[in-house]
Amino acid sequence: MKKKIDKRLVVVSNRLPIVIDEEEGNWRIAPGSGGLITALAPVMKKNRGLWIGWPGCGEEAPLQKLFEDFGKEQDYRLKGVPLTEEEVEKYYLGFSNETLWPLFHDLLGYCNFSLENWRTYQEVNRRFASIVAEESKDDDFIWVHDYQLTLVGGYLREEGIKQTLAFFLHIPFPSADLFSRLPWKIELLRGMMEYDLIGFQTLRDRRNFVNCAIAMLPEAEVVSRLRHYTLLRYGSRKVKVGHFPISIDFEEFNRGARTKAVEEAAWYLHENLQGRQLVLGIDRLDYTKGLPERFLAFERALEKYPEIRRKITLLQVVVPSRTLVPDYQNLKELLDQLAGRINARFAEQGWIPIHYVYRSLEPTQLLAHYRTSEIALITPLRDGMNLVAKEYCAASVDQNGVLILSEFAGAADQMGKAALLVNPYDIDGTADAIYRAFTMEPEDRRQRLSLLQTIIRRHDVHRWVNQFVSSMKGEEWRE
Structure with a gap:
């Protein structure tokens, strides 16, 4: 049974769920493919949601017109986050894929720890948060996705956002020993701990994150450990950390x-x-x-x-x-x-x-x-x-x-x-x-x-969405 979402869902990801191309001066927009898009598109249509992300192209494309066409056809809105070529190089190709990607996959030897890339990663995450804050309403569900956007939750709190924030990491999370090699580990953890719900793929990833938070953040402590999630206290807030294995249709x-x-x-x-x-x-x-x-x-x-x-x-x-x-x-x-x-x-x-x-x-x-x-x-x-x-x-x-x-x-x-x-x-x-x-x-x-x-x-992809949304709403689910 599919879970009814009675609030607008705002999805935030590095890329928008679209493909934009040009042929002989004619620009076209079409829905992208992949499990995440397949799972979320029906939910987004039902509550006329909003998807925020980088469109994958520059200002040469008539984005406003393309987004309007997409919204009329798909029944949910798109909002682009502009990125320069330099930002794509340093935030995405650099810090996201030359630092976090190998580190989180236990391949330390491939890591490049660049301060310049880290600063650009912070700047881009802050820009994502600023656009989310401008576009969101008081009763929205805001769901941020993946390793490129770990800091968005923290910057949203700085923007004064009070509503429920959720984050899902699609890649593994490393052990405390590996994660400790990251020079900016504390900043990244603190940014993630500003979410109300943090989802991982496996129990191992969930445990790794909890261990890192407890070991590296003095203000974090475990309140309870249940089958589906661990409840952490972080200052005056409580953070639910669960594991939700993603699937296919x-x-x-x-x-x-x-x-x-x-x-x-x-x-x-x-x-x-x-x-x-x-x-x-x-x-x-x-x-x-x-x-x-x-x-x-x-x-x-x-x-x-x-x-x-x-x-x-x-x-x-x-x-x-x-x-x-x-x-x-x-x-x-x-x-x-x-x-x-x-x-x-x-x-x-x-x-x-x-x-x-x-x-x-x-x-x-x-x-x-x-x-x-x-x-x-x-x-x-x-x-x-x-x-x-x-x-x-x-x-x-x-x-x-x-x-x-x-x-x-x-x-x-x-x-x-x-x-x-x-x-x-x-x-x-x-x-x-x-x-x-x-x-x-x-x-x-x-x-x-x-x-x-x-x-x-x-355990298909629709069940994955239902379980995550149930947990966002403070509900439990049955196996």
Whole structure:
């Protein structure tokens, strides 16, 4: 049952939920894609909400007209936060993605602690807060999203905002030992503690944050620890800290995978790779995804279990990301080298071990890849949730899929009983899991996948919104 929201919802995120493009002088605006947009759009339409964020373009676009067109069509408003190229470089590409992103993913070696980037991050967060304060009403629900905007709550309190403020972190939160390396840890924690509700993906993330707050803020203390949340006292205020694992629209993926177009695309894909099981990896190019380790684990499986050669293929799709950043360029070069070396070592006439594709997939092809692959190999070094794992299971309508999942993905908390969990740093163990999945009996496959689908269907993205909103309203929910 969907929770009725009787107040206007104001959503604040780094990017607006839109795509703006120009063709021959004609500007167009269209809704974006993704789980968060899918979940929140119906709620925003019902209470004629407001979404605040960066539009992803500069002043060259006729934003006011585009936003008006969008509002008429979608029944909720957009408000843009302007950013200069320098601010995008320092606030988003710099502090958000070169400091917080690697630190929160337990990859300290990739961190760049730049004072200049930190100051720009503060300035941009303050601007977001100023625009939210100008646009919000006294009885709004204000829901801020993700690591780019941790300080917005604190700046909103400085603006005199009294209403309920909520924050959800879509990526992991690090342990106190790691978080303590951040030079501006106290400022960031104090900014976050100005929210009334703080949501994380997993119980581990929630505990990490609570431990950091208690250890580093003398004025913070635990009032109570309950199943779904921890209540903190922070000065004269109380802050509810909960965990709410995000999900997907199960029915949308399951229904989409059954369409004729997807069925034909899936058949064609497997016809070209006939007589073997497909091991699928789909990831954005990022050092947190464990891609080199995955290639090495597949190579080890071919070494250790020569009987699977010619009968198995790794189909790895890498979606381009941050192509001008040196760390990402180096990762791309490493993947090119590994795929080339492994294929040169094991390829035989009519069989190439790794099909390595560097591009994004349109929706029909994405669903076809999910549907046709017998095994999904999803092995991030650290991940807040990993929705690809859930999408794969929802789209495996032939009931023949096996999920191999990193124990360091947030999704492992929900899906670990039916997936094959691996430590992505354990190359030999992951190779064993590939062989186990390859040799798994059909009935075992069906039982495991059925359980995974039941979990995802029950805990879908709409339930995630309902649970978070219930907690914002001071209500509890039943499992």
